[in-house]
Amino acid sequence: MDKEAVRIVALGGLGEVGRNMTVFEYHGKLLIVDCGVLFPEEDQPGVDLILPDFSYLDDRLDDIVGLVLTHGHEDHIGAVPYLLRRKGDIPILGSKLTIALIEAKLKEHRIKPITRVVAEDDLDQLGPFDLEFVAVNHSIPDALAVFIRTGAGNILHTGDFKMDQLPLDGRITDLRAFARLGEEGVDLFMTDSTNAEVPGFTALEKDIGPVLENLFGTAERRIIVASFSSHVHRVQQVLNAATAHGRKVALVGRSMVRNMKIAEDLGYLNVPAGTLIDIKKVDDYPEDQIVLMCTGSQGEPMAALSRMANRSHRVDVGDGDTVILASSLIPGNENSVFKVINGLMKLGARVISKADAKIHVSGHASGGELLYCYNIVKPRGVMPVHGEWRHLLANARHAEATGVDPNNIVLADDGWVVDLKDGHAEVVGAVDCNYVFVDGSSVGEITEADLKDRLVLSGEGFVTIFMAVNSQTKSLIAGPEIHARGVAESDDVFDSIVPKVQKAVEDALRDGTTDQYQLQQVVRRTVGRWVSSKLRRKPMIVPMVVIV
Numbered sequence: 001m002d003k004e005a006v007r008i009v010a011l012g013g014l015g016e017v018g019r020n021m022t023v024f025e026y027h028g029k030l031l032i033v034d035c036g037v038l039f040p041e042e043d044q045p046g047v048d049l050i051l052p053d054f055s056y057l058d059d060r061l062d063d064i065v066g067l068v069l070t071h072g073h074e075d076h077i078g079a080v081p082y083l084l085r086r087k088g089d090i091p092i093l094g095s096k097l098t099i100a101l102i103e104a105k106l107k108e109h110r111i112k113p114i115t116r117v118v119a120e121d122d123l124d125q126l127g128p129f130d131l132e133f134v135a136v137n138h139s140i141p142d143a144l145a146v147f148i149r150t151g152a153g154n155i156l157h158t159g160d161f162k163m164d165q166l167p168l169d170g171r172i173t174d175l176r177a178f179a180r181l182g183e184e185g186v187d188l189f190m191t192d193s194t195n196a197e198v199p200g201f202t203a204l205e206k207d208i209g210p211v212l213e214n215l216f217g218t219a220e221r222r223i224i225v226a227s228f229s230s231h232v233h234r235v236q237q238v239l240n241a242a243t244a245h246g247r248k249v250a251l252v253g254r255s256m257v258r259n260m261k262i263a264e265d266l267g268y269l270n271v272p273a274g275t276l277i278d279i280k281k282v283d284d285y286p287e288d289q290i291v292l293m294c295t296g297s298q299g300e301p302m303a304a305l306s307r308m309a310n311r312s313h314r315v316d317v318g319d320g321d322t323v324i325l326a327s328s329l330i331p332g333n334e335n336s337v338f339k340v341i342n343g344l345m346k347l348g349a350r351v352i353s354k355a356d357a358k359i360h361v362s363g364h365a366s367g368g369e370l371l372y373c374y375n376i377v378k379p380r381g382v383m384p385v386h387g388e389w390r391h392l393l394a395n396a397r398h399a400e401a402t403g404v405d406p407n408n409i410v411l412a413d414d415g416w417v418v419d420l421k422d423g424h425a426e427v428v429g430a431v432d433c434n435y436v437f438v439d440g441s442s443v444g445e446i447t448e449a450d451l452k453d454r455l456v457l458s459g460e461g462f463v464t465i466f467m468a469v470n471s472q473t474k475s476l477i478a479g480p481e482i483h484a485r486g487v488a489e490s491d492d493v494f495d496s497i498v499p500k501v502q503k504a505v506e507d508a509l510r511d512g513t514t515d516q517y518q519l520q521q522v523v524r525r526t527v528g529r530w531v532s533s534k535l536r537r538k539p540m541i542v543p544m545v546v547i548v
Helices: 080-084 096-108 175-184 205-218 232-244 254-265 279-284 304-309 334-346 367-377 389-401 448-460 491-510 516-535
Strands: 006-012 021-026 029-033 049-051 064-068 091-094 114-117 123-126 129-135 144-150 153-157 188-190 223-226 248-252 290-294 322-325 350-352 416-421 424-430 436-439 462-470 475-485 540-547
Touching (some): 006 153, 064 123, 064 129, 080 096, 091 096, 091 123, 096 254, 153 175, 153 416, 175 367, 188 367, 205 223, 223 304, 232 248, 232 254, 232 290, 248 254, 248 279, 279 290, 290 304, 304 334, 322 334, 334 350, 367 389, 462 491, 462 516, 475 491, 491 516, 516 540
Parallel strands (some): 029 064, 091 114, 153 188, 223 322, 322 350, 462 540
Antiparallel strands (some): 006 021, 006 416, 021 029, 123 129, 129 144, 462 475
16 A cells, blocks of 8 residues: 555445445554444345444454544444454544444443544544544434545545435534535545435425324324434424324334433433323323334334234234334335335225325435535545445536546445545555344354355245165165155155155265265255256255265
């Protein structure tokens, strides 16, 4: 690495929505911005979370000078506990709410972190990195952008942001600071790309309140609102609407209860007196006086809303209930969400989503806002972040439209190495950057091959074949016994293949094959061809050959 360059390696957040994590290296020291998780899709069965690949850092842990968290969403803070398991004394910087949320999360992991609260306009220094923090508006309070000054160039990282001019908390994106930093010189503008394909400006958060109040006024029985567990603004609007219609609100879901308690204690959530009740007291009130604020807006299998749809939750959804999905679909979650919607409607609930009413606005800047920012900052170079490739490309087009030299626009994927020197950034290489799967208590032990096996098992079933052979006489002494699950109605279907398996093994024995693995392969190929030809299936085939 050139000693006079800043090296930038995104370990997540490029080419995907989630797992945001970027490592900056300068003069041998590392600064990390965000450390989030990605949530699994349907083709990743059994996976709880997906982490950034920390292997790039394993030999450099002592060089890390700090971790800056731009805001408190899981896709930006969710992987912090797993990073701190590698090195527990990494200083963590973030806003008051962000630090409170991460400290609560780390407490559950029995980790006591070193934290430092920062606010907009604050200046700080971590090793060779001079930092300045800028207020930005997002779908969670207290979000920050970070300006990184180095001798190789200045970098402005927006985090997730939008430009709501009438936010509920009165805290707008500080465009005056953006302009001032632009005058100083922004060599690389790392901008949120999630909504880059959407034209115009993102709608105002305050527009949601009247819609919710109208829906609350027409609801006959209970109201169930599903949202992200950290969406303080949405919970505030639900509390306001419930109060206006004389309803009580119960928070459902451990993360929802924890996060809103933190937000209330710190003054970010205003709870009207007498509105909030414990979930255990819901049955003490008439159904037309109850609102349940729960998690599960993305169809997560273990979240409260999914369990309600599956009738595995204490809340029994039925005729006359109104369910409001106050969120947008994260790409990849569509099927899971529609499955939950269908389940709730089958139980008789009235389900209202963003397609039916204006009950959600995005927390990300749309195309018009990005153009506005480019014209204010006037960056020398741009590196779109936080989005799938289509989002990154759309963001790059906005930058070029405002006059940024195409040669100074860096499009990168996870693991690509970008060096910034003398105010110019370019891709210079790549590092390993694989998905790291969390499955129960295991971290990184599940591989893509394991997931492929799980998909085969779930879609095609499996077949086991047991047999025993005598290596001395080179003959079968037991089996083959064939059993299947998820392949055919009865094991009798396999009666016709038994003689073929027996003959294939006996032929192999006569040819001198006595190796257990080779005999199992003979069985696997024989059964596999037959199942594919006769049943048109490709199940997992597990042969067990015992040699005595």
